[in-house]
Amino acid sequence: MSDLQPPKRASYVTELSKRFGAVLNQRIGSLSKGNRQKIGIIQAFMHQPKVFILDEPTAGLDPLMQEVFFELALSAKADGASLFISSHNLGEVQKMCDRIGFIRRGKLISEQTIADLTASASQTFHIHFAQATPMLELKHIPRAKVTLNSPHSVTVRLQGDMSPLFAVLAHHKVRSLDRREVNLEEEFMRFYKDDKK
Structure with a gap:
């Protein structure tokens, strides 16, 4: 679906690829898991949407690239974007999110702000x-x-x-x-x- 509309700024794709050290001129199938993940993140952010739905966004990224992702996500959030993140890495959820929901057996069993959860913990x-x-x-x-x-x-x-x-x-x-x-x-x-x- 990323080919349905061009990025808002072509230079932004170049900026993202430099930040992640991503290789853009190779077939996706030939890339490592981490490099494929970088390309996926670039695709998600290149249109600068107002809503992101991200599933395990840092899986396969080394710690340095995880920090680049956190900076990018927090910057998008500061610009008014909403991020919905599904992750088993609760440390990254705590770093990026204002609210958290716990799902068990397909049902939302709790949803609250990180601040409320921390206060009640x-x-x-x-x-x-x-x-x-x-x-x-x-x-x-x-x-x-x-x-x-x-x-x-x-x-x-x-x-x-x-x-x-x-x-x-x-x-x-x-x-x-x-x-x-x-x-x-x-x-x-x-x-x-x-x-x-």
Whole structure:
């Protein structure tokens, strides 16, 4: 279908091919998977549409080319385009999308903004204490899962209000506290865990 209308700017195709290091003068069948993927991306973007539907857009691309794709997609988004992306790489979804939908067995089971998903997701903290870990106090925090790593180190996974955790920490000497970023892959597993039973 890409031959139904010319690109808005012929120079844009040249610019895209340079950005991706794509070979435009060879038969598609003779190209590697990564190079075929580059050509597909160029075809998708060369008309500068307002709506993109992309299925696993970075499959076959090396990390450098994935970054080129992310820059291109985010630029199109900044110009007002809408991108619908189907991907099993949730890290790339988190990088590019404002909203996310989870599909299980052909049905949309959840759809929300990335911000809402992140806010409702569990937060994970790795805490290292100067003295023994106050396990009894930590275990009484509502909606917290506490894992003892060593006599002075603990991992706390907490959903909801974090103030009870910080109230406990205020009474103890903390050497370090690291908060792990919310990982969409963990949220994906939460939605799909029922399928494993």
